[in-house]
Amino acid sequence: MTKVLVITGDAAEDLEVMYPYQRLLEEGYEVDIAAPARKKLQFVVHDFVDGFDTYTEKLGHTWPADLSFAEVDPEQYAAVVIPGGRAPEYLRGNKECQLVVQHFVEAGKPIAALCHGPLILAAVGALDGRSSSAYPALEPDLAAAGARWVDSPDHVDGVLVTGRAWPDHPQWMRAFLKVLREVAPA
DSSP: OOEEEEEOOTTBBHHHHHHHHHHHHHTTOEEEEEESSSSEEEEEEEEOOTTOSSOEEEEEEEEEOSEEGGGOOGGGOSEEEEOOBSHHHHHTTOHHHHHHHHHHHHHTOOEEEETTTHHHHHHTTTTTTOEEOOOGGGHHHHHHTTOEEOOOSSEEETTEEEESSGGGHHHHHHHHHHHHHHHSOO
16 A cells, blocks of 8 residues: 655644545555654644634544654655644754655655645755745745745645645645655555
């Protein structure tokens, strides 16, 4: 069975982890969740409240990580998914995470990143000269990484598929699955 890796951690956006996880399982892929440690992760829910200038955060579901980054053999995986939330803000500095992600970049394997997920790609230099969607507030971060930010729910740049946030799930996953099926059918 073809395997896909999800890279995440505590404070990841609940929907941005669970939606691609379940969609990929539904499509017949084997899916592993990797985090800094093999443990139960605490996800969060981001939403907008009238009168707030930015999103609010509430506790979401808990879910176990299947592997620590140190345990991941990226050769076993056909693709990687990088959900958003706050997790990418600290994961981008994790050397083991960087090594795993760098494998997918260098091997030209499909990568799906949503919301703040492209911060990890920026940390490994994978966005230089490319275009990427992301949460709109990340436009300066993408520019600093050498990328052109695109306001799109399903931006495709080669095998990189990016979106802005969880409301983009249907378009983002449809585009990613099209790329993934071409390279690595379930």
